[in-house]
Amino acid sequence: MANLIFDLDNTLYPRHPEIEAEFGIRTKEYLSRMPAAGFTDKEFDWVEISTRIEDYLGRIFAGREQERCAYLDYVCRVNVKDLAPNPELNTFLKILPDTKYIFTDSTLEHVKDTLNVLGIELNHFTGIFGNKDSGFRFKSNPQCHRIFLEKYGLEPRECYLFDDNPRNLLPAAQLGIKTVLISGQGGQESASDYQFSDVLTALKQLF
Numbered sequence: 406m407a408n409l410i411f412d413l414d415n416t417l418y419p420r421h422p423e424i425e426a427e428f429g430i431r432t433k434e435y436l437s438r439m440p441a442a443g444f445t446d447k448e449f450d451w452v453e454i455s456t457r458i459e460d461y462l463g464r465i466f467a468g469r470e471q472e473r474c475a476y477l478d479y480v481c482r483v484n485v486k487d488l489a490p491n492p493e494l495n496t497f498l499k500i501l502p503d504t505k506y507i508f509t510d511s512t513l514e515h516v517k518d519t520l521n522v523l524g525i526e527l528n529h530f531t532g533i534f535g536n537k538d539s540g541f542r543f544k545s546n547p548q549c550h551r552i553f554l555e556k557y558g559l560e561p562r563e564c565y566l567f568d569d570n571p572r573n574l575l576p577a578a579q580l581g582i583k584t585v586l587i588s589g590q591g592g593q594e595s596a597s598d599y600q601f602s603d604v605l606t607a608l609k610q611l612f
């Protein structure tokens with residue numbers, strides 16, 4: 406049996422630009438109300454910041470763990486109510502015998518809210534691992550993957566990671582995890598082992 410590790414956003418549901426943008430809007434809102442961040446509007450380009458988010462937030466929240474948790478909870482309260490339910494994915498996850506995990510840079514509350522709207526039952530998953538569990542490391546950092554594997558006692562070669570972000574798949578591949586890029590409609594240049602338009606197609610093809 407394999408261990409199937411799923412990213413949440415833009416992986417367990419089709420790419421949703423509004424939700425993606427809302428993470429940026431909420432980040433900006435939070436930081437602009439936080440004097441210690443020394444935040445100025447002009448500098449804020451979410452698409453660019455997303456590519457170096459761990460360093461960016463690490464500097465702002467150094468020595469401010471409590472504030473960091475409050476920030477994370479605030480930012481992850483995005484509106485997911487418009488996502489379409491996916492009963493077929495729920496059924497497929499239910500019948501697949503492999504062990505399943507959610508591995509996200511967000512919060513447990515965001516996972517619960519999102520799965521609830523998608524109609525995917527929480528009890529399919531043996532573990533849900535979020536940004537707090539990795540000590541605020543992000544999945545672009547190999548150490549985040551090591552902490553995840555260690556927490557659940559998993560062998561990398563028995564694992565598949567499904568993620569829409571090639572930056573998250575690269576460190577996983579380097580650790581020996583099989584990587585599955587969920588790429589929406591457009592083809593994307595990627596060094597992943599597999600590439601599919603959506604997670605249900607990926608599961609049907611691979612398992």
Ligand SMILES: [Mg+2]
Pocket residue numbers: 412413414415416568569570
């Ligand atoms: Mg994602």
